Amino acid sequence: MTRKLFWNDSHLSRFDAIVVEALEINTRQAVVLDQTAFYPEGGGQPCDVGVLNGLAVEDVQTDNEGRILHFLAKGTALSVGDVVTGEIDWQHRREMMQQHTGQHIISQAFFQLYGAETRGFRINDRLTEIDLTLELQPEEIEQAIVRAEELANSIIFDNREIRIHEVTPEEAAKLPLRKESFITDCIRVIEIDDFDWSPCGGTHAKRTGEVGLIAVRAWERAKKMTRLHFVCGVRALKDYRLANKSAEAAALKLTVGREEIESSVVRLLDDNKRLSRRVRELSELAAKVEAAELLAATAPVANVRIVEKVFTDRDFEEAKLIAHRLVDGEGVVALLAVREAEMVRLVFARSANVTADMNALMKVACEKLGGRGGGKPDFAQGGGNKIEELQTAMKAVSVMAAV
Ligand SMILES: [Zn+2]
CATH class of the missing domain: 2.40.30.130 (Elongation Factor Tu (Ef-tu); domain 3)
Structure with a gap:
């Protein structure tokens, strides 16, 4: 062996x-x-x-x-x-040892403070996770994490000695082990001076100071336990640099201090919501005015006004609003197109008292434009990318609408 x-x-x-x-x-x-x-x-x-x-x-x-x-x-x-x-690779070993030893420390901290046991442990690419039997309400967990983090870091700052003991099961039974060992011959126990005793076969620091720092990144509920994601030592430094860089960049953009980033963002989001609402209201108003202008400029033929209009680079939602307002009254067919860089989008609508089938018209137009579309007899939308066929398509549906 x-x-x-x-x-x-x-x-x-x-x-x-x-x-x-x-x-x-x-x-x-x-x-x-x-x-x-x-x-x-x-x-x-x-x-x-x-x-x-x-x-x-x-x-x-x-x-x-x-x-x-x-x-x-x-x-x-x-x-x-x-x-x-x-x-x-010593740098890699040290990074692993910091996470692993840090896990012993944070696990004992949760055990001492809350009686929570560690049931799972994994060192992942960037973060390390443990599954704790921590039964607290979500609003209490944040505080519990801060307390455990403080206890764990005080043990690190003490720079306590870490000892390896090889003991028999009888000797192990007399030690205050944090977790049970199922090994029946010689048990390897890792002691963190006056703090933690755990049976373990891993690699550990010689003194707690080597761990550097423990910082809990996040928590979540998983497998009916509390899963904690944390970083130790060099990973804590890397994580701090990353967090600091993005916080500083955000603060600079917002022209506030780091402590005010959150309130600034909340304010911006509120402003944005309010402005979006206002833009919607104004778009409704503008659609009404624009529809009235288009109607005034279109002469009726046999009591039906066919409003045909091609917009360039216009918001399609606005075109739809105009179509709706155009057909609010009686005797109107709205045939609207929006020309974009790569394609044409169409919206067709008609008043309740007109019989032309918008879905049928849309199928014809889309076929000419090499695209797809459809809808109901009174409202349909679609489009295609054969922009050069737009005029022909509009002419065809305009003739159909008049029949
Ligand atoms: Zn260990």
Whole structure:
């Protein structure tokens, strides 16, 4: 069995080893070493990456037989008996160790303050999550998070020692373990001085100060528990930079201080709602006036006024409003088109006492324009992109409407 060097020294980044097995798994080479500092994926923590004799180690997994497999980049080959020098990516290890150790600390903080247990733990690409049995109302959770975050960070700022104990199940039973261990022989217990005792096989900081900072990003309800997303150490710094940059940019645009961004945005949204309402009201009024002008300029033929009009680059909703107002009275057919850069949009409407079928007219026009459309006998809309056919199409439906 491979000796786990990361087990006793989580800060060891360079080591020598001998290849004891060389396997081919799914066209990739995987080697087993007599000892390794590479942490294999497990317990919610991604594996280490790095190199063996300069060859990239892309993945490290434990197989069903408990072997630690180091997967090498394609095209590389090591043989049994080779003496190799391994080097783990220390920046990556430190980032993982900060999240993992931070998890022990924040989990104990929630346990001490609220009796909440941690049932799930995952280090994801940007954030780390834990599932807590935290039974609080949503309005109480924010406050609970602040308290737990403060306790956790005070433990980090204390720079407390973190010790590894290898104990028998009997000895473990006497320790105030935060979670039960199901291992029956030797149990590895991680002690954060006078704060937390947890059975764990992961990589941990030597002192809490290495974690740097814990910041909770968000929470949600998931699997009937409270799921917390948080960042520690270098990830907290990255996250702070990102948040600071966007906050500063928003504050600059709004010409306010960072503390006033939220109230400024609320005010802007309210203004926007009010203005949109006002624009709608004014559009209604303008449509009425414009419809009256169009009607005045159109002579009736056999008691029907056919209002035909092509607008250029006009809001289609406005054209629809005008069509509605045109046919409010009796004896009107409205045939309106809006010419846009790439297409033509049409809206046809008629007064209640006129018999022409707008749906039928629309089908004819759309066919000429190479598009689609339809509706009811008294109101239809559609369009197409053969702009050059617009005149012919309008002429055809105008003739049909007059029949
Ligand atoms: Zn751990």
